[in-house]
Amino acid sequence: MADFTETSGRQAERHDGTNGRAVPGESASPWGLRSSNHRQRKKLVLHMDVNNTVVVSDTVTGQGTVAALDGFLTTSTWGKMTRHGKWEWLSDSPSLLPPCKDAVRYSVQFGRIPGFTSGAGRRFRGVLDEHLDQLRWPEGVEEDSELSVKGEDGRLYHWILPSFFQLLKDLVQEGWEFAILFRTFGTDLPRVLRAVHRALNEGAHPLFPDLPDLKINVNMTPGKIRCSKKGIVLSRAEDRVSSRDGERGLYQYFSSVQGLGGFQDHFDWWASNTFSIRGGKPLWVDPFDQSVQHIFIDDNMRQDDEDTIVQPRIFLDPGGNDTRVACTSELYDITLVQNDLLRAISDLNYFTERVNICLENYERNLQQGAG
Structure with missing residues (x-):
């Protein structure tokens, strides 16, 4: 069976001049979620930061x-320190991956300094302004307490990215069985669930008034995932699953969820493990199970395991309980997606595209392993 030892990292491209953009409210995404008959039977479980x-x-x-x-x-901006102790920019364009071998992220060298584009990163001010404009709440549409938010500059913005709602439309339109679980260290999970519920049940989103037609259920009860040296415990309402009873039970729980919901992960555990893969949000992957595929999308996903946010645990045998922790690079663009926030803002089809890439790379790895 596949051991997920190689990542193709294949990037999808469009050649029709649209660069993946779509018009909100269209009946179909220009990108679309591709599927074949055998894939159509697979269930997708998307874990989204x-x-x-x-x-x-x-x-x-x-x-x-x-x-x-x-x-x-x-x-997402890169440079390096010169021999004379001066910071030198190596690229004028933001990117998730380094532009060259010795490039260092600005945040790694100096931290996430407030007011970055007003100071050291002023060359990227235009990028900030451009994407804030793309994030603006539609003119003439009344403020919505759940779906819009007032920025520090006094302007109204989308609180949840429109590309997320486009993903939901694409998944339903293509007939996928799926579930989406928000996985966050933050405290705003109840508000996220309320906002999504409002859009999906009340048709309150100005760009997607037909979302109630999708008939997606939202579980409004936030769950918790807590980690310790003794194991991992998941709880939500009356549900409680522990790794002490075997990790297979946690995998089966996540694989069986329906609709939309969410869990607050264990920030203190991640911090106590120096913000590394050792304390990351757990994700179970079973390469022997062809009925479900789990995909995790998070902006803090890194190929440096000492600076990443998800801990992928791969089962070693069909139906077994034993797992190993995989390197992020092993599963990058297969089950782990490093979110590009700029593209998620500017490209309505971004999340759909990333899911497609993972589907194709996952399938390719399975075929290679079988061979």
Whole structure:
């Protein structure tokens, strides 16, 4: 069976001049979720971070829309220190991956300094302004207490990215069986669930008034995942599952969920493990199970395991309980997606595209393993 030892990292491209953009409210995404008959039977379980993934803010750090986007730019701009101790920029364009071998993220060298684009990163001010404009709440549409948010600059913005709602439409339209679980360290999970419930049940979103037609159920009860040296415990309402009873039970729980819901992960555990993969949000992956595929999307996903946020645990045998912790690079763009917040803002089809890439790379790895 596949051991997920190689990542193709294949990037999808469009050649029709649209660069993946779509018009909100269209009956179909120009990108679309491709599927074949055998894939159509697979269930997708998408684990999605909240802050700086589907929401441009960060309750952990207390950042609003403008500050959060400004802070994201410190994590996606690159340079290096010269021999004379001076910072030298190596690229004028933000990117998730380094432009060259010895490039260092600004945030790694100096931290997420407030007011980045007003100071050291002023060359990226245009990028900030452009994406804030794309994030603006539609003119002439009344403020919505759940779906819109007022930025530090006094302007109204989308609170949840429109590309997230486009993903929901694409999944339903293509007939996928799926579930989406928000996985956040923050405290805003109840508000996220309320906002999504409002859009999906009341048709309150100005760009997607037909969302109630999707008939997606939202579980409004936030769950918790707590980790310790003794194991991992998941709880939500009356549900309680522990790794002490075997890790297979946690995998089966996540694989069986329906609709939308969410869990607050264990920030203190991640911090106590120096913000590394050792304390990351747990994700179970079973390469022997062809009936379900789990995908985790998070802006803090890194190929450096000493600086990443998800801990992928791969089962070693069919139906077994034993797992190993995989390196992020092993599963990058297969089950782990490093969210590009700039593209998630500017490209309505971004999340759909990333899911497609993971589906194709996952399938390719299974075929290679079988061979």
